[in-house]
Structure formats: structure tokens, C-alpha cells
Amino acid sequence: MAVTVSLVVLFGLVLFFLLRAGNLGYGSAFTAAGFGFFLASTGAAAPINQLANAVLDAIPNL
Template sequence: MAITVSLVALFGLVLFFLLRSKSLGAGSAFVAAGFGFFLASTGAARPINQLSQSLIEAASNL
């Protein structure tokens, strides 16, 4: 659970800085956030979480 919260914070910061630098419009940021929200409620959420955990474990073993 701690991994999920930190990834949400990381992606939130990335979206914030993209909005601030005007590389991403407000509509696109809303669509990206909505896509992530709805993706989390599908069957794809578990494999995505497992993939992120595996990548984080692999990075920590380097």
C-alpha cells in the first residue's frame, strides 16, 4: 500500500509540473487522471500493481 501512495504522489507531481510548464493542458490532465482512476477499478489493476512492485524490487536489488 505504501508503494501505491508514493506512486500516486509521484504521478501527481509530474502532472502538476506538466500543467505548470504548459506542456499539458488542463483537459488532457483531467483525461489522464480519469483514465488512471477508472483503470484502477478494472481487472487490469492487479497486474499493474504486481508489475510496479516487481520493478521497484528489481531497482532496489541493483
């Protein structure tokens, strides 16, 4: 739960700054989609949460 809340805040901040700067490319579209999935917790959120947890678990092993 804490990881999801942190990712929502992170995606929200990144999206805010991308929109404010006027950089509306593929990166901002991906950020907006990720933010929406984490925020809404739809049926597609479970695989995205698993992917995010796998990436976060892999980071210390690098």
C-alpha cells in the same frame, strides 16, 4: 498499500508539473494514465500494481 499511495502522489506531482509547464506530449499522457489507474484502482490497476512492484523490487538488484 504504501507503494500505491506513494505512486499516486508521485504521478500526481509529475502530472501537475507537466500540465503547468505546458508539456502535453506522450509522456504526460502516460503519466495521466498511470495516475488514473492507481487512483481509481480499476480492474486494470492490479497488473499495473504488479508491474510497479516488480520494478521497485528490481531497483535494489541493479
